[in-house]
Amino acid sequence: MAHSRTRRDSKSRTETVDVATDGRSTRWDEHRAQRQGELLDAAVSLIEAEGPRFRVGRLAEHAGLPRSVLYRHFKDRAGLERLIRRRVVDAFMRQLEPTMRFEGTVAESTRQVINAYLDWVVSHPSLYAYVGVGTHSLSDGSVVADAKTAIARTLADRFREVLDSIGVHDAPIMPIATGLVGFVDATVNQWVADGQEATSEGELREILVLAAEAILESGLAYLGVRIPPDQPLKDLLVP
Template structure:
């Protein structure tokens, strides 16, 4: 029972424990939904999720306001998985060429391993700037890349450059190409051929940008050596 002392409500410990239990149960249900999508595809039914976790559908909905809320939580979990794969690659360790390949490969590898989750995110339906979770994720990656590009250029003596636009363009290009490839039943490129094409194209964009700033950089140049110069 809630009691009052000095006019202030006292929090019932049982209520707090129940809230924690509900939050943990919600996490478990979202994880189960993600696993179901991986196995059966993007058009999963809530009834199938209820069967999977062994509860009536009515009980399942006690943990979510509605289907839209469940879908949003699933997308957030998928985005978290994607970002955990991407973020470590944005450090630009090794040579420029290795850094480009590492970022491109992280994106392509995750999509290849989780094509149904990628489709569930609706990547192709969201462009950067439309305010959606997917769009915000693309923008976050682009901003992280532009910050790293900026660090490299400052080490080369270039203080100002349109790096955000270039980073947005690179992210959009890679994302669109991968999205088209994963949806295409008659792929004209193998996964490794796509990886090679994307790396070559991204480097071409970076090289053209650098040359426009009167900077020549070898793809075999180590980024750490530039930043330590």
């Protein structure tokens, strides 16, 4: 009997130790995740301040860590840079997403999205260059390509909601959304590559808006749809 009780006590103590160990492990994982996030934010700040040519040594110096300790938070340099790009793209998407709600007319909604996109590019030239926006197509599997595809899908979803509300169902709207994203993206990429000299920023905004409206209008016309220019899109949505 005594042996059996001792085994139960031992088992109880073992389980208690396991729980405590799991708790420490969880706290350590949380600490590592927090520290990794802080290092990624520091890397983004360095790129903003010093240009797109990122150096791991500068990040280690900035964080007050030996490079070997820095790499404990990341698999390798490629993994570190991939996470930095993800951090940058996530910040860009947070700025863009609120404009893709279609709260105004077609023209107003188009201008809001394009202005938000161009605002980010102009405000963060080093980050734009670092993530290599101009070198990634919509299907190359990169973080940037994933973001472009997400934008196109979000726009397609918003278009589809409007079309469903006016009785146009199962419309092939994804090619139109993809075309819009591809056009704006390629045009801005070329503008940046040309040194922004041939066309002013204000001219570029107007060209992008007018051309995007034309693409959308012709695409909707193909579907047999015409939305008046002064029609608020939210009024078309069925509650």
